[in-house]
Amino acid sequence: MIRIDSVTKRYPDGTVAVDGLSLEIPDRSITVLVGPSGCGKTTTLRMINRMVEPSEGTILLDGTDIRAQPVNTLRRAMGYVIQNAGLFQHRTIADNIATVPRLLGWGKQKSRARAAELMERVGLDPALAKRYPYQLSGGQQQRVGVARALAADPPVLLMDEPFSAVDPVVRKGLQDELLRLQDELGKTIVFVTHDIDEAIKLGTMVAVLRTGGRLAQYARPADLLTAPADAFVEGFLGTDRGIRRLSFFGTGDLELLTAPVVTADATAEQLARAADDAPYLLVTGPDGRPLGWAEPDGLTAGAVDPGRLLPCGRPFEHGAESLRAALDCAVLSPTGWAVAVDGTGKAVGVVSQQTIGEAIRAAHAEGRPTAEVAG
């Protein structure tokens, strides 16, 4: 665990960048420092690897003052990733990634092998190994930056706005990749960003800092959205807090209706039975995938014309996606009902806005999220 204990940083010109900050950063999780520009995020991160020394207070790593060991030993335990990746332009990708292993005296072959392994880990085509940074896209360079930071397998990863310079689509890919990597590697990650949505998506814990380097709130993302500590945090979180918070609740407990799901070749009897349960029927193809909605009296047994169905829009994956995703499906659906599918895309049931609303009320009553889910 990293413990920041009453740390203040006053730069020589008198600027107080961080003011009396205390934080406990748990192991094997992503802790995000977020706040407006100039609130002391980078200074805090750099104090952890001693690129900046605190004016007051101490930082402990696993209970020991970080000043107790040589700074090089400390930094070997901490990978560091920055915006624009900070790659050596005159070195190949493989050599960039192998920088720290080489410094540690690993042989050429072992370092190369490690670089190749890491390129695969971070989703880079091994064919890029011999290229130079300028021959890669921004997103690819950022992956190289992550691979380089991971090369000597440090327990701690410090990341300073690592995805800020890439476009939103690439950025989302990098965020997803980081979450996947973290599932595999279980590093202690401290991540700096000014983007609250990135903080909410990536953070196990989120520290919101305000200008002057003071801690405004330290909480789990869902708890931040539920109960911002003050008007500053609330303003920083922005609109749609309630809707965004639904991302933290699963759909595994949502009760689905299966009776209204019929196949395109359903018999008259099957159609009649299905119509008892819902105002609309969901018609599926031979593979079980949803084709579209129909009003019960608009269907002719054995002769359903898929071209005349109402579109069913995007379904949600039952259990894997969040209440937010289910609500979005229902809101966008022409019938007001959401379609649930399994991991293979087969329809497993339908659910009304009313049922989703009840699940939302239950989630609010419960106060805390039940599941960590995506989307």
Ligand code: ADP
């Ligand atoms: P953030 O990462 O949140 O944008 P920083 O930690 O970079 O914030 O900076 C916090 C404050 O400290 C800012 O007001 C910044 O101008 C100031 N600052 C940062 N580095 C120095 C420095 N080397 N000397 C003087 N002031 C600095």
